[in-house]
Every structure is written in structure tokens, then in C-alpha cells.
Amino acid sequence: MTKLDGSDADRDHSGHIRESSDGPVDDPQATAVERExxxxxxxxxxxxxxxxxxxxxxxxxxxxxxxxxxxxxxxxxxxxxxxxxxxxxxxxxxxxxxxxxxxxxxxxxxxxxxxxxxxxxxxxxxxxxxxxxxxxxxxxxxxxxxxxxxxxxxxxxxxxxxxxxxxxxxxxxxxxxxxxxxxxxxxxxxxxxxxxxxxxxxxxxxxxxxxxxxxxWDGRPTLVPWLVALVTAIAAVTFVPGRWYILLGGLAAATVEVIRYDQ
Amino acid sequence: MISDGALALDPLVVGVILAMTVVTVLTKVGGFWLLRRIEISERLEAGLSVLPGAIVIAILGPELAAGGPAEWGAAGVVVLVMWRTENILLALCGGIGAVVLFRALG
Structure with a gap:
């Protein structure tokens, strides 16, 4: 999500929605955005x-x-x-x-x-x-x-x-x-x-x-989820009726990303 | 409903449009609403953050696979113009011009 902003993408390589490195996640006062x-x-x-x-x-x-x-x-x-x-x-x-x-x-x-x-x-x-x-x-x-x-x-x-x-x-x-x-x-x-x-x-x-x-496109981190989405969608369009391949492709990519999060 | 003219409003069509509107409004406000109430783990966040790009690819993959060399070439033109200029209007015009040209050649 942050990849549309080049400078932030560099700092936040794992692609988190929120910048949460400033403190405990459950303490919103500690995040940088609260100060402005x-x-x-x-x-x-x-x-x-x-x-x-x-x-x-x-x-x-x-x-x-x-x-x-x-x-x-x-x-x-x-x-x-x-x-x-x-x-x-x-x-x-x-x-x-x-x-x-x-x-x-x-x-x-x-x-x-x-x-x-x-x-x-x-x-x-x-x-x-x-x-x-x-x-x-x-x-x-x-x-x-x-x-x-x-x-x-x-x-x-x-x-x-x-x-x-x-x-x-x-x-x-x-x-x-x-x-x-x-x-x-x-x-x-x-x-x-x-x-x-x-x-x-x-x-x-x-x-x-x-x-x-x-x-x-956010460089290397985007490659694996996009390939998963592409392969899933092309397979699903053949075997699943309607437009479900769109949701299946997206969900497969998100699932793979959740599984490989630690690596 | 076509024969009724440009200003015709079919009740069933209006109903479907309203249903689409309700569903879309729920998706637009739902994520923010939920975020204020539950804690999302970083792991889940990482997974959710790839969704927009992945959905774009999931729509695009089969769409381009169903096309031919003219569409693939034109898609390449869009990538090139977008990458160089970051101007979506220019990229769209380039891509549509290219597909018309490539189809005429093919």
C-alpha cells in the first residue's frame, strides 16, 4: 500500500499499512502521525x-x-x-x-x-x-x-x-x-x-x-504475491464460473503473504 | 428498456444500482469502521496490503491472456509510457493508439 510513495517504501520494506515502529501498537499516542x-x-x-x-x-x-x-x-x-x-x-x-x-x-x-x-x-x-x-x-x-x-x-x-x-x-x-x-x-x-x-x-x-x-509495483517484495495472483487467476478462470477468479487471485496472494511474513 | 430512450429508468435496474451502491459504501467505510474497533496484527496487515495490486493482476492476467500480440504489445506501450512519464492520461492514449495501430497491422 505504501509503495505509491517512493520515499516511504524505502523505509518500510515490509509494506505495512501503518508505521508502527515508534512504539507499542496499542498506544496510538506514540505514533508519529499523532503529533502533527x-x-x-x-x-x-x-x-x-x-x-x-x-x-x-x-x-x-x-x-x-x-x-x-x-x-x-x-x-x-x-x-x-x-x-x-x-x-x-x-x-x-x-x-x-x-x-x-x-x-x-x-x-x-x-x-x-x-x-x-x-x-x-x-x-x-x-x-x-x-x-x-x-x-x-x-x-x-x-x-x-x-x-x-x-x-x-x-x-x-x-x-x-x-x-x-x-x-x-x-x-x-x-x-x-x-x-x-x-x-x-x-x-x-x-x-x-x-x-x-x-x-x-x-x-x-x-x-x-x-x-x-x-x-x-513496489519492486522485489511485490513479485511473489503478484505471481501467485496471476497463476491463481488464470487457473481459476478456466475452472471456476463467473468472475470469482478475481477474488480468488487476490485472496491467494494475501494468504501467501501472511504465511511468509516472518521470512 | 433500450427502446424507452436515453432517460428511461427501469425499476429493476435502479434496484440493482442501489444494491451495488449499498455494497460499495459498506466496503468504503467498513475497513475504517472495523479498524477503530479491532486490533489488526502486523502479519495480517502485510497480507492485506498486497490485495489491491494482486486484484489488479488477477483481473489483468486472464484479460491479457485472452488477447493476442496486438493487446500484448499495447500493454507494453502502457507500461513504458507510465514508467517514463507517470502520466496516466498519456499512458492510456498511448495504449489505445497502439492497440488500434497493431490491430490494423495484424
Whole structure:
């Protein structure tokens, strides 16, 4: 998780979510993050929004793709827009519209959403050392607009010690605006454009995940869990129905990491 | 529901979207909520920390395995642009341009 921040990754080679080397884990007063002051205000929202805007425009490219795919799967512009505005989870939404057939496989859709978004629990937990000091309204409200991109930016921001508690909210607002706006554009255009493969739109999902993988790569420690995930997913896609290979690959990698933790 | 036009809202579809929203909100706030109540061992933390990358790879592996040389080449372009520039928009444009080009060549 810390690998998105190069300088921290060097100090924390085992990839812990929290820096807990300063004292006993059960004594939060002893952790370094407790000493800096944390604010939650307009300035932090503004900083988050502006820092995230270029990234959010990139997310917009992905939103156009989602809108097109959703339209081709049979969703109306209004339905695609509603999904983007309330779910706000790009990868899950794109995978789900691939499952979208008549009659709707409701259980598969909801479970796949859960499986793909389970990572948000870990990401939210990683914000704990800072968010524990915000009011419940501030922390839980901010978490609603958390996506991969603004989470990564926020971790970097908070680790730098800026103390901007509203950074996640501001950056999330930037993501939300671009994501919803791009969905409307994509869904409207999707009714017009014929074959998405002709424009390489079908490759957008893979391209986004390749780019995410490059960002998440943390050198040698990442190699074993990723290989485990890769082999498990490719084996599971052959033998297990549906999209369970995604969750199985992730869980296999996490299990192997827990087992080899001491080495 | 397609024939009803761009603004149609099918009740079943809206219900599914709401269910997706509830599940997603639970994942977004659940980890932080749980962390405030239970103690997570460092060993478990190490395992959990590899999950996001591992899930990305688990989605990507079969996706690329199902593709051909055009997709593999374009994925290489994304890696190269991302690694050099760290600009996701540039990497996406490069990858999509490359896949269109490679498919035309192939």
C-alpha cells in the first residue's frame, strides 16, 4: 500500500499499512502521525480538488469508456449516469456491465461489486491513523468519494505531514465530477458509435489496469504475491464460473503473504 | 428498456444500482469502521496490503491472456509510457493508439 510513495517504501520494506515502529501498537499516542495537527476545511478541499484535477481528467477517459460500454449493454443514459453518481467505483462498474444480460444476474452483479470493491476496506483502513482524529461526519463523508486515484494522492499528501484532513474529500469531488460528466458523454456517444473495438475502446479496461499495476509495483517484495495472483487467476478462470477468479487471485496472494511474513 | 430512450429508468435496474451502491459504501467505510474497533496484527496487515495490486493482476492476467500480440504489445506501450512519464492520461492514449495501430497491422 505504501509503495505509491517512493520515499516511504524505502523505509518500510515490509509494506505495512501503518508505521508502527515508534512504539507499542496499542498506544496510538506514540505514533508519529499523532503529533502533527490535522485540519478539515475549505483550504484542504481546494488543495485536494486542484491536485487531483489532472488525474480526474484521466479518470474521465475511463468514464467515457464506461458510458459507451453501459449503453451497449442496454442501460439508458440515465441509468448509466445514476450508477456512476452513486456507486463511484470504476473497475466494478466496467466489469458489471460486462455481466449485464437479460434476465439480469442480480446476485452475480452484487457479489462481483463486493469482490472488486473489497479493496476499499483496506484503503480506508490505511487512512485510519489520520481519519481517527476527524469527526465521524468528516471521515465517513470523505470515504464515500474515495476511489483508487484520490486515495493514492491522499496517502501521499497525509504522509508528507501537510495535515490536510479534507484532501480526500476535495480530490474525491474532482473525481466525481469528471466521472459522472464523462459517463454522460460516453453513454450519449455510445448510442451513436458502432463497434467499440474499431476505436480501441475495448482495450481501455486493460490499459487502465496495466497503468495501475505500474503504479502499485513496489519492486522485489511485490513479485511473489503478484505471481501467485496471476497463476491463481488464470487457473481459476478456466475452472471456476463467473468472475470469482478475481477474488480468488487476490485472496491467494494475501494468504501467501501472511504465511511468509516472518521470512 | 433500450427502446424507452436515453432517460428511461427501469425499476429493476435502479434496484440493482442501489444494491451495488449499498455494497460499495459498506466496503468504503467498513475497513475504517472495523479498524477503530479491532486490533489488526502486523502479519495480517502485510497480507492485506498486497490485495489491491494482486486484484489488479488477477483481473489483468486472464484479460491479457485472452488477447493476442496486438493487446500484448499495447500493454507494453502502457507500461513504458507510465514508467517514463507517470502520466496516466498519456499512458492510456498511448495504449489505445497502439492497440488500434497493431490491430490494423495484424
Amino acid at each position: 495537527s490535522l485540519t478539515f476545511g475549505r483550504e484542504g478541499i481546494r488543495a485536494g480538488f486542484l491536485t487531483c484535477l489532472p488525474v480526474a481528467l484521466g479518470v474521465g477517459g475511463y468514464g467515457v469508456a464506461f458510458g459507451m460500454l453501459a449503453r451497449q449493454a442496454g442501460l439508458s443514459v440515465a441509468e448509466a449516469t445514476l450508477m456512476s453518481a452513486t456507486v463511484i467505483a470504476g473497475a466494478a462498474q466496467i466489469v458489471v456491465v460486462e455481466l449485464w444480460t437479460e434476465p439480469l444476474p442480480v446476485a452475480a452483479i452484487v457479489l462481483t461489486t463486493l469482490a472488486i470493491n473489497l479493496r476499499y476496506s483496506l484503503m480506508g483502513a490505511a487512512l485510519g491513523p489520520w481519519f481517527e482524529r476527524l469527526s465521524p461526519r468528516q471521515s465517513y463523508g470523505s470515504l464515500l468519494v474515495m476511489a483508487d486515484e484520490n486515495w493514492a494522492l491522499t496517502m501521499r499528501e497525509l504522509k508528507s505531514g501537510s495535515g490536510r484532513g479534507a484532501f480526500l474529500l476535495g480530490s474525491g469531488i474532482a473525481i466525481w465530477c469528471c466521472w459522472v460528466g464523462a459517463t454522460i458523454i460516453g453513454a450519449t456517444a455510445g448510442g451513436v458509435i458502432g463497434d467499440p473495438a474499431q476505436y480501441g475502446i475495448d482495450f481501455v479496461l486493460a490499459a487502465v489496469f496495466v497503468a495501475l499495476a505500474v503504479e502499485l
